[in-house]
Amino acid sequence: MARTFKIAPSILSADFARLGEEIRRVEAAGADLIHFDVMDGHFVPNLSIGIPVLESLRKITRLPLDAHLMIERPERYLEAFVKAGANSISVHAEVCPDLPAIAARMRELGVRASVAINPETPLDRALQAAGEFDMILVMSVHPGFGGQGFIPETLDKVRTVRADLDRRGLDLDIEIDGGIKVDNIDQAAHAGANVFVSGSGIFGHPDYAAIIGAMRSRIGAV
Numbered sequence: 001m002a003r004t005f006k007i008a009p010s011i012l013s014a015d016f017a018r019l020g021e022e023i024r025r026v027e028a029a030g031a032d033l034i035h036f037d038v039m040d041g042h043f044v045p046n047l048s049i050g051i052p053v054l055e056s057l058r059k060i061t062r063l064p065l066d067a068h069l070m071i072e073r074p075e076r077y078l079e080a081f082v083k084a085g086a087n088s089i090s091v092h093a094e095v096c097p098d099l100p101a102i103a104a105r106m107r108e109l110g111v112r113a114s115v116a117i118n119p120e121t122p123l124d125r126a127l128q129a130a131g132e133f134d135m136i137l138v139m140s141v142h143p144g145f146g147g148q149g150f151i152p153e154t155l156d157k158v159r160t161v162r163a164d165l166d167r168r169g170l171d172l173d174i175e176i177d178g179g180i181k182v183d184n185i186d187q188a189a190h191a192g193a194n195v196f197v198s199g200s201g202i203f204g205h206p207d208y209a210a211i212i213g214a215m216r217s218r219i220g221a222v
C-alpha cells in the first residue's frame, strides 16, 4: 500500500539556546513533524525537556509535535502533554503493564497513540495491542542519548512489525528512532518504517534543507 513518509527532526540535538529559531529552520526546511524527547532520569539515565517547553513550542510552529516519553508511569502525564499541545504521544511498552488501557486513554484525550519498544524488548505485547494504536516506535538505539550509532539488527524488528501489521490489515505508522542518517534511511524505509526520527543527522548538518531534501530523495527512491 502507498505509504506517506515523514521526516521528524529530534530537537534533542538542536541548539537549546535558540530553540524557537531551530524549529522555524527545520520547518522551513521541510520537516513533517517535530520529535520531542522527554527523559526522566529513571527509565533512561538522562534528563531532557518537558511540558513547559512543549507548550512554548506549540505557539511557534504548526507542525505536529511528536512527544516520545522515555519516562516511568507515563499515564501520569498524558493529559498535561495533550493540554500543552502534543499531537502524538509514544509510551514505552517496558513501563506500561496494560497497553490497551493506555492506548484507549490517549485516544480519549484526542491524541495519536503510539507504543515504543527498546532494541532488546520482544515485540509480542506491542503487536498484540497494535489494533489500539496509531503508531509503533521501534528504537534503533538504546534510548537516553542523541548521537549514538544505529543498531542494524533493529531493521529485522521493523520488518517483523510491518509484515505482521500487513497480514492483519492494520495500517499503522512505524517510526524508527536513533542513528538515522542520509546513508541508512533507505534501509529503514525498505524494512517498512515510514516515520524517520533524526536528531544529530539533521541538526549536526549546517544546511537543514539540503539534508532533509537528501533524506527525502533517498526514501523517494524506495
Ligand code: DX5
Pocket (backbone or CB within 6 Å): 010, 012, 013, 035, 037, 068, 141, 142, 143, 144, 145, 146, 147, 148, 177, 178, 179, 180, 197, 198, 199, 200, 201
Ligand atoms: C534517543 C532519542 C532519539 C534521539 C535521536 O533516546 O529517543 O530521539 O534524539 O537522535 P539521533 O538521531 O542523534 O540518534
Ligand code: ZN
Pocket (backbone or CB within 6 Å): 010, 035, 036, 037, 068, 177, 197
Ligand atoms: Zn526519541
